Amino acid sequence: MIARSLELANAWGMPNYFVRKMALRVALSDDDVKALLFATGTAIRVEAGKDLASEGDRPQGSPIILSGFACKYRSLRDGSRSILAYLIPGDGCDMHSSILQSMPHSIGALTDCVVALLDYRKIKELAACYPNIYLGLWWSVLVDEAILQELLVGVGRRPADKQVAYFLCDVFTRLQAIGIAREAAFKLPLTQSELADTAGLSKMHVHRVLTELRKQNLINVHHKGISIPDFARLKSFSGFCANYLQLKHLSAKDMEETQDLSDATRREFEKRFQSPIGTGFR
Amino acid sequence: MIARSLELANAWGMPNYFVRKMALRVALSDDDVKALLFATGTAIRVEAGKDLASEGDRPQGSPIILSGFACKYRSLRDGSRSILAYLIPGDGCDMHSSILQSMPHSIGALTDCVVALLDYRKIKELAACYPNIYLGLWWSVLVDEAILQELLVGVGRRPADKQVAYFLCDVFTRLQAIGIAREAAFKLPLTQSELADTAGLSKMHVHRVLTELRKQNLINVHHKGISIPDFARLKSFSGFCANYLQLKHLSAKDMEETQDLSDATRREFEKRFQSPIGTGFR
DNA sequence: CGTTAATTTGAGTGGGTTCAATTATAGTGG
DNA sequence: CCACTATAATTGAACCCACTCAAATTAACG
Numbered sequence: 105m106i107a108r109s110l111e112l113a114n115a116w117g118m119p120n121y122f123v124r125k126m127a128l129r130v131a132l133s134d135d136d137v138k139a140l141l142f143a144t145g146t147a148i149r150v151e152a153g154k155d156l157a158s159e160g161d162r163p164q165g166s167p168i169i170l171s172g173f174a175c176k177y178r179s180l181r182d183g184s185r186s187i188l189a190y191l192i193p194g195d196g197c198d199m200h201s202s203i204l205q206s207m208p209h210s211i212g213a214l215t216d217c218v219v220a221l222l223d224y225r226k227i228k229e230l231a232a233c234y235p236n237i238y239l240g241l242w243w244s245v246l247v248d249e250a251i252l253q254e255l256l257v258g259v260g261r262r263p264a265d266k267q268v269a270y271f272l273c274d275v276f277t278r279l280q281a282i283g284i285a286r287e288a289a290f291k292l293p294l295t296q297s298e299l300a301d302t303a304g305l306s307k308m309h310v311h312r313v314l315t316e317l318r319k320q321n322l323i324n325v326h327h328k329g330i331s332i333p334d335f336a337r338l339k340s341f342s343g344f345c346a347n348y349l350q351l352k353h354l355s356a357k358d359m360e361e362t363q364d365l366s367d368a369t370r371r372e373f374e375k376r377f378q379s380p381i382g383t384g385f386r
Numbered sequence: 387m388i389a390r391s392l393e394l395a396n397a398w399g400m401p402n403y404f405v406r407k408m409a410l411r412v413a414l415s416d417d418d419v420k421a422l423l424f425a426t427g428t429a430i431r432v433e434a435g436k437d438l439a440s441e442g443d444r445p446q447g448s449p450i451i452l453s454g455f456a457c458k459y460r461s462l463r464d465g466s467r468s469i470l471a472y473l474i475p476g477d478g479c480d481m482h483s484s485i486l487q488s489m490p491h492s493i494g495a496l497t498d499c500v501v502a503l504l505d506y507r508k509i510k511e512l513a514a515c516y517p518n519i520y521l522g523l524w525w526s527v528l529v530d531e532a533i534l535q536e537l538l539v540g541v542g543r544r545p546a547d548k549q550v551a552y553f554l555c556d557v558f559t560r561l562q563a564i565g566i567a568r569e570a571a572f573k574l575p576l577t578q579s580e581l582a583d584t585a586g587l588s589k590m591h592v593h594r595v596l597t598e599l600r601k602q603n604l605i606n607v608h609h610k611g612i613s614i615p616d617f618a619r620l621k622s623f624s625g626f627c628a629n630y631l632q633l634k635h636l637s638a639k640d641m642e643e644t645q646d647l648s649d650a651t652r653r654e655f656e657k658r659f660q661s662p663i664g665t666g667f668r
Numbered sequence: 669c670g671t672t673a674a675t676t677t678g679a680g681t682g683g684g685t686t687c688a689a690t691t692a693t694a695g696t697g698g
Numbered sequence: 699c700c701a702c703t704a705t706a707a708t709t710g711a712a713c714c715c716a717c718t719c720a721a722a723t724t725a726a727c728g
Contacts, residue, residue, distance in 0.1 A: 160629075176535075178535065178539050180539070180543060180544075180625075181625060184543045185543075186538065186539040186542050186543045188535050188538060188539070198528070198531075200524040200527070200528060201528060203521060203524055203525060203528070204525070204528055204632055205632065205634060206629060206632075208532040208535065208536075208629065208630040208632075209532075209535060224524075228520070232514060238510070239485060242482040242485055242506075243485060243486070245482070245527070246480070246482060246483060246485070246486055249480075249531060249534070250490040250491075252531070252534055252535065252538065253458075253460065253470050253490065253491060253534065254490075255538060256468065256470060256534065256537060256538045256541060257460050257462070257468040257470070259538060259541050259542045259586060260468050260541045260583075260585075260586025261462055261466045261467075261468050261583075261586060262462075263715080264715080264716070295673090295674065295675090296674075296675070297674075301542075303542075304541065304542025304543060305716075305717090306716070306717055306718075307674090307675090308675095308676090308677090308716090308717075308718080308719095309715085309716055309717070311675065311676065311677090312676095312677095312716090315676085327725085327726095343462075343463060347442075347488060347490065348490040350486055350487065350488075350490075352487060545683080546683075546684070577705090577706065577707090578706075578707065578708095579706075579707095587684075587685090588684070588685055588686080589706090589707090590684085590685075590686080590707095590708085590709090591683085591684055591685070593707065593708065593709090594684090594708095594709095597708085609693085609694095
C-alpha cells in the first residue's frame with residue numbers, strides 16, 4: 105500500500121513531498137493520498153528571499169513546502185535575527201496558525217519555493233474524515249516541536265562546533281528520509297550568516313567552526329552544498345541521535361498495540377507515583 | 387457566558403485552571419466546561435522532584451497540570467541539562483504525544499503536582515464533539531510553541547541579564563493571566579540552577595545577573611518567590627512584548643470575521659507574490 | 669565586467685565559564 | 699527544639715570561548 109501511495113504522490117511528474125513524508129510514517133490508503141493531493145493542489149510560488157508570512161500579520165493558511173527551502177525566523181529590534189526552524193520539502197509549518205490573530209514569527213523563502221496554503225478549516229476537515237491523516241498531521245506537529253527543542257538544547261548547552269555539526273546531522277537525516285539527499289552530499293542553501301542565526305553564533309565564528317570541521321574531514325563544503333564523508337563520524341562527533349525525529353514507521357497495527365497496552369501501562373504508571381521508584385528530576 | 391464558565395470550573399472547591407485558562411481565550415458553553423471537567427476528572431498526584439514522564443519512555447496520555455509547577459527538560463550525556471518549558475497550572479504539554487513511540491524529553495515536577503492524563507483518543511473525541519474546545523486546544527498548542535520559540539530567541543540572541551528578565555516577564559504574565567499572581571509578587575519554585583538551565587547559562591552567572599537586577603530594583607527575591615516592583619520597567623529593560631502569548635480573547639465572532647476576510651486577504655496575498663512588495667527575508 | 673553580497677583572515681576584547689571555597693538555608697531525625 | 703546534613707546561594711579570581719571590529723579576498727549575478 106505504501107509503494108502504491110508514493111506512486112500516486114508522484115502522479116503529477118513532481119513528487120509531492122508532503123504526501124511522501126507522511127507516507128513514511130503512516131500507512132496511507134489511496135483515498136488518503138487523493139485527499140492530500142487535492143488539499144495541496146493549489147499552490148503559490150514564492151521567490152527566494154521573500155517572506156511567505158511576516159511577524160504581526162494576520163495569519164493566512166498554514167504553509168506546506170512542496171518544493172524549495174524556507175525558514176521560520178524572528179527579527180529582534182537590535183537588528184539581530186534568530187532562525188527557529190529550517191523547512192524542507194514536505195514540511196508544514198504552524199498548523200492551524202490561522203486561528204491566531206497575529207503571526208508570532210516570519211517565514212522566509214531561502215530558495216524559490218512552491219507552497220500550498222491550508223486553511224485551518226480544511227485541515228480540520230481532512231483530519232476528521234481521514235484517521236490516518238489525523239495521525240500523520242499530529243505526528244508531524246510533534247516532530248517539528250521536537251526539532252525545535254533539540255535546537256534549543258544545542259544553542260543553550262552545546263559548544264559551537266558540536267552544535268553546528270549537530271544541526272548538519274539533523275538536516276541531512278531529514279533530507280535523506282524524504283529521499284532528497286541520497287548520497288552523503290546534499291544541497292544546503294544556507295549562508296554562513298544564516299547558519300549563525302540558527303546556531304546562535306556570530307557569522308565569523310561559524311566560519312571558524314566550519315573550517316575546523318573541514319580540516320578534520322568531518323564535512324566538505326562545495327558551492328552552496330555540503331557533503332559528509334563519514335556520517336557515523338560526524339554523528340559521534342556531535343553526539344547526534346535521531347530518536348527525536350521519530351523516523352520509525354507507524355502502522356495501524358502499532359497503534360492498535362498502543363491501545364491494548366494502554367490499560368496495563370496506565371496501571372503501572374499510577375503505581376509508580378505511589379512508591380519512590382524511578383529517576384527523579386533533581 | 388464566560389463568567390458562568392468560570393463559576394462551573396470552580397465547582398469542586400479548587401479551581402480547574404485548565405478550564406479557566408481556556409475560558410480566557412475561547413467562549414466556552416456550559417457543555418464545553420462540563421466536558422473539560424469530566425475529561426480532567428481523574429488525576430494523579432506527583433511528588434516534587436519526581437518525573438511525570440521520562441525521555442525514551444513509551445508516552446502515556448498528555449499531562450495537564452491542574453495544580454503545582456512542572457518543567458519539560460532534556461538531560462545531555464555530559465551531565466548538563468536544558469529546561470525547555472516551565473509548566474504552570476492549566477498548562478498542557480505534548481498534546482497527542484501518546485501517538486509517539488518514545489518521549490523525546492522528560493517532564494519533572496518542581497513542586498507537588500496534581501496532573502490529569504489525557505489519552506490522545508480522548509482529546510480527539512473532545513475536539514471532534516466540541517468546536518470551542520477544538521479551538522482552545524489548538525490555541526494552547528500554538529502558544530506553547532511560541533513560548534518555546536521565544537526562549538530559543540533569548541538563549542541564542544539576548545544577553546544574559548535581558549534574557550533572565552525576559553523569562554521572568556513571561557512567567558509573571560502567564561501566572562497573572564490565570565489569576566495566580568495577582569499583585570506583582572509571585573511564588574517561583576525555581577532554584578538558580580534551574581533558572582540557569584532554562585536560560586542556557588551557568589548558575590554562577592545567573593546569580594550575578596539576579597543580584598544585578600536586584601541592585602537596579604527591577605526585582606526582589608524572597609524565599610522561592612519573586613516580586614516585581616515595577617513591571618513596566620522590567621518589561622522595557624528586557625524588551626518583553628506579550629504578543630506571542632496571544633492573550634486577547636477569541637470570540638466566535640472573531641472567528642466568523644476571520645472567515646469573511648479569508649477570500650479577500652487571500653487574493654491580496656496571492657497578488658503579493660507577483661510583485662516585489664513587502665519586506666524580504668534577507 | 670562591474671557591483672554587491674558572502675567569505676575569509678587577524679587582532680583584541682569581553683561576557684560568561686570554570687574552579688574552588690565559604691556562607692546561608694531547608695529539611696531531617698534525635 | 700536543636701543539632702546535623704544536604705542542598706542552594708554567594709563570592710572571587712583566572713581563564714577561555716566566542717564576539718567585535720576592521721579590512722582583504724573571493725564568489726555570485728545582472
